[in-house]
Amino acid sequence: MVKWWKQSTFYEIYMPSFKDGNGDGIGDFAGITSKLDYLKELGIDGLWLTPFYPSPKVDNGYDISDYYGIDPDYGTMADFETFIQEAHQRGIKVIADLVLNHTSSDHQWFQESKSSKDHPKRDWYIWRDEPNNWESFFGGTAWEYDEETDQYYYHAFAKEQVDLNWANPKVKSAMFEVMKFWLEKGVDGFRLDVINFLKVNDQFVDNPYDGEQVHLYDKDQEGVLTVISEIAEFVHQYPDKFLVGEVGSEDLDILKQYSGLGMLDVVFNFNIGSIGEFDADKLFQQLAATEQVYDPTQIPTLFFSSHDMSRHISRFGGDEDRAKLVAALMLTAKGVPFIYFGDEIGMRDWITDDIGKMKDVQGIMGYQLALEAGKSRVEALMIANEKSRDKSRTPMQWNAHANVGFSEGQPWITIPEDGYKVTVEDQINDPESMLSFYKKLLKLRKEHSSLQFGDYEFLRNEDGMIYFVRTDSVEKVLVVLNFTDQPKTLEVEVAATMKLLLSTKRTGLDRESVVTILANEAVILKGDIGNGLVKER
Numbered sequence: 001m002v003k004w005w006k007q008s009t010f011y012e013i014y015m016p017s018f019k020d021g022n023g024d025g026i027g028d029f030a031g032i033t034s035k036l037d038y039l040k041e042l043g044i045d046g047l048w049l050t051p052f053y054p055s056p057k058v059d060n061g062y063d064i065s066d067y068y069g070i071d072p073d074y075g076t077m078a079d080f081e082t083f084i085q086e087a088h089q090r091g092i093k094v095i096a097d098l099v100l101n102h103t104s105s106d107h108q109w110f111q112e113s114k115s116s117k118d119h120p121k122r123d124w125y126i127w128r129d130e131p132n133n134w135e136s137f138f139g140g141t142a143w144e145y146d147e148e149t150d151q152y153y154y155h156a157f158a159k160e161q162v163d164l165n166w167a168n169p170k171v172k173s174a175m176f177e178v179m180k181f182w183l184e185k186g187v188d189g190f191r192l193d194v195i196n197f198l199k200v201n202d203q204f205v206d207n208p209y210d211g212e213q214v215h216l217y218d219k220d221q222e223g224v225l226t227v228i229s230e231i232a233e234f235v236h237q238y239p240d241k242f243l244v245g246e247v248g249s250e251d252l253d254i255l256k257q258y259s260g261l262g263m264l265d266v267v268f269n270f271n272i273g274s275i276g277e278f279d280a281d282k283l284f285q286q287l288a289a290t291e292q293v294y295d296p297t298q299i300p301t302l303f304f305s306s307h308d309m310s311r312h313i314s315r316f317g318g319d320e321d322r323a324k325l326v327a328a329l330m331l332t333a334k335g336v337p338f339i340y341f342g343d344e345i346g347m348r349d350w351i352t353d354d355i356g357k358m359k360d361v362q363g364i365m366g367y368q369l370a371l372e373a374g375k376s377r378v379e380a381l382m383i384a385n386e387k388s389r390d391k392s393r394t395p396m397q398w399n400a401h402a403n404v405g406f407s408e409g410q411p412w413i414t415i416p417e418d419g420y421k422v423t424v425e426d427q428i429n430d431p432e433s434m435l436s437f438y439k440k441l442l443k444l445r446k447e448h449s450s451l452q453f454g455d456y457e458f459l460r461n462e463d464g465m466i467y468f469v470r471t472d473s474v475e476k477v478l479v480v481l482n483f484t485d486q487p488k489t490l491e492v493e494v495a496a497t498m499k500l501l502l503s504t505k506r507t508g509l510d511r512e513s514v515v516t517i518l519a520n521e522a523v524i525l526k527g528d529i530g531n532g533l534v535k536e537r
Contacts (some may be wrong), residue, residue, distance in 0.1 A: 004093065005189075005242040005265060006299065007452040008045035009331065009442060010338045014307045015050045015061065015074055017395045018341055020407035022075075027395070027406075029070075029079040033086050038424070042344060042435075043442030046093040048191050048244075050307060052080070056106050058160040059361050060393075062097075062193060063104040067178040084186045093188040095242060100175050100231075101197045105160045109174075117149050126154035126165050126200065133206040135213045137248075139365050142218070156197055156218060158361050166198045166227060176234055183235065189242030189265075190235065196247045196258065199224040220254055229262050244301070244336075250274060252293045260297040266336050273303045278316035280483040284461035287333065291456060302330045305340035311392045314349035321520035324437050324504050325481045328522040331441040332451050332479045334470065342396055344438040345427055349391040350416040355381055357414050363388025399425035437504070444502055444524065450477045458534075462488070465517065469533055477501070478525040478533045482517040490515045492525075492534055499526045 013032060021030025029052070039047070051061035052074045061071070070077050087094050103110055112121040131143030131152045136159075143152040144159040154163045164171050179190065201217035208214045228245070235241050245264040247255055250271045259267045272286045290300045304312035304326055313323040323346055330337045352358055355367050355377075366387035370380035385391070394413055398405030400420045427433035445451045454470035454477070461467075464484035470477050478498075482488050491514050492498060500509040502524040509515070509525070517523055527533040 002453070003242075003265075004240060005046065005336060008093065008336065009043070009445065010046040010048050010095070010336070011039060011042070011044040012048045012306060012338055012340045013050065014341060014393055015052050016412055017393055017406075019396060019398070020409065020411075023408040024073070025407050025409040025411045026073045028073065029075040029083045033079075033083045036086055036090055036092065040090045040092065041439070043439055043446065044092065044339065046095060046188070046242075047087065048095050048338065049097060051097045051099065051193075056104055056160065058104070058158050060359070062099055063102075063106075063158065063161045064099055065104040065106040066108075068181060081185070088186070093242070094186075095189040095191055095244065096182055096187045097193060098179070098182070098190045099193040100164075101166070101194060102156065102161045102163045105162050107162075110162050114146055114149060114153070117151070123168050124165055124171050126163055127151045128154070128204065132204045133213070134204075134215075134218050135207070137215075138362050139369050154200070156194075158365075163197075163200070167202065167223075172227070172230075176231075179231075179235060183238050183241065188240065189244070192231070192243065192245045192264070194248050195228065195245040195264075196220050196224060196249065196254070198227055219248060225257060225263070228258060228264060232263050232265075244268065252289055256293055256295075256298060259299075260295060266299055266301050268303065268338075269300045269335070272300070273306075274309060275304075276315065278322065278483075280464040280466060281461065283329075284459075284466050287466075288459055288461075291334070291459060300335040301338060302333055302335040303338035303340070304330060305343050305392060306338075307340070307393055308389050309392065310349050311340070311343060311347060313343070313346050314391070318348065319520075320346055320434060321504065322483065324434065325483055325520065325522045327434075327438060327441060328479065328502075328504075328524070329466070329481055331438075331445050332470070332477070332524065333468065334454070334456060339438070340392070344435050345397065345424055346422055346434040347394070347397055348416065348418065348422070350394045350414065350419075351385050351391060352388075352414065353381075355384060358384060358388055358390055359413050360388045360390045360393070363390060394419065397423045399423050440502055448475060448477055448501070448526070450475050465490075467534070471529070474529070476527045476529055476533055478523075478527060480515075480517050480521075480523045480525075482519060482521050482523075485519045487519055488517045490517060490534060493527075497528050498533070500524075501526050 019031030054066040134142040199221040245267040367384035395406035427435035454472040457469040459468040467480040
């Protein structure tokens with residue numbers, strides 16, 4: 001039986017920003033539930049929800065103070081249960097974001113741990129008499145001094161995000177109980193946050209420097225893969241559950257260790273998804289390298305935006321034609337796709353002109369560190385905007401009414417001035433819109449098994465035109481993506497038997513042996529299983 005997630009397209013919802021159901025300016029479960037029909041019509045199969053547990057929100061929910069509750073900003077446990085039930089009734093699966101490697105400093109476990117060196121939970125966290133040179137991934141030292149017990153505790157991120165000591169079996173047992181609770185509540189799996197940080201070097205060796213600190217001893221450490229395999233075994237005891245890991249690396253040799261048989265089902269492929277500026281050659285190289293490095297049990301993921309990075313339409317130059325081609329690649333290439341909310345309408349990044357409006361701890365810390373380094377406030381704000389993740393976290397733009405239809409109250413974060421120009425309402429009945437194109441792609445993916453399960457017959461790049469054939473036992477589909485501003489040609493074998501499934505710029509296909517692919521055009525063609533579709537050059 002085919003695992004459901006192999007044929008699914010996921011949609012990431014950043015909890016506070018999708019839809020507010022009670023008018024307090026913060027997205028919640030009631031709001032998401034009210035938009036499930038929109039998501040069903042869009043064509044997605046699974047939702048990834050960012051953390052919804054009680055939290056002081058120093059890092060917007062990735063600092064959890066209670067693993068067994070619902071943050072009041074997002075509603076009640078009854079609201080969550082209603083949401084799960086309504087999603088499942090529509091055939092939509094739900095995976096929950098879970099942070100296993102650190103808790104909030106407000107968590108009861110840490111409050112007990114810091115109360116005394118002799119407390120039974122002291123060893124639930126990582127304490128040292130003297131800090132080493134490890135730096136936080138948010139900037140500055142990764143060690144915080146506690147006057148009460150005259151020791152330092154370790155935090156890989158903000159000082160309010162205290163790393164758990166996974167060398168302690170009681171910590172592992174406690175976190176397995178957390179997973180059990182939510183699995184029995186009906187979630188269909190987990191997205192595991194920065195999962196390769198679960199272990200650190202137990203000798204606390206200083207990290208080396210190469211211009212900046214190289215995080216050699218504070219992630220991807222010995223023993224972490226054993227823990228991952230135990231997590232996978234535990235979760236997969238429950239039928240049809242899915243595990244996707246955020247492995248903080250762009251190194252394919254590291255990424256591949258975390259997924260496959262006995263491990264996580266997939267990991268996020270940052271080698272593909274986090275490309276900073278658009279480069280068709282680099283994109284192709286990473287697609288090809290992933291295909292070469294992964295073994296047959298491993299499936300890549302395809303994504304280009306998330307709550308931790310700039311939206312790809314902004315990152316790649318703001319061009320809608322290019323954004324459509326990227327969407328076509330994401331939804332037709334080999335892998336499990338993850339759409340970030342709002343990308344289906346082409347939402348853009350928000351850049352603030354006022355540090356007082358910034359919400360993200362990473363950007364705020366960048367601003368403070370820049371000032372301490374002698375930068376001017378203008379320079380510090382530029383650095384803060386570069387580091388800030390607020391840029392992709394602004395509210396979903398539903399319509400051009402007050403607060404873009406997101407909330408009847410004052411939104412928790414600024415709405416971009418141009419946000420009212422890019423909305424669901426404006427695009428939903430426009431056949432040429434970004435939203436309509438995403439719907440067509442998602443429908444196509446559901447209708448053609450080769451786009452879900454097919455292997456590459458080939459994967460090629462010719463001067464900025466990426467094209468590939470995916471084939472299974474039923475059909476062959478040719479996808480051609482011309483990322484250049486010049487027409488390209490492709491010689492095909494049996495034009496008479498080919499069918500145009502989708503294009504960004506045409507409605508039909510000439511029955512010629514040479515197909516001209518227009519500038520910045522995506523073309524998807526179906527051919528018979530018996531022919532090769534594209535002639536060898």
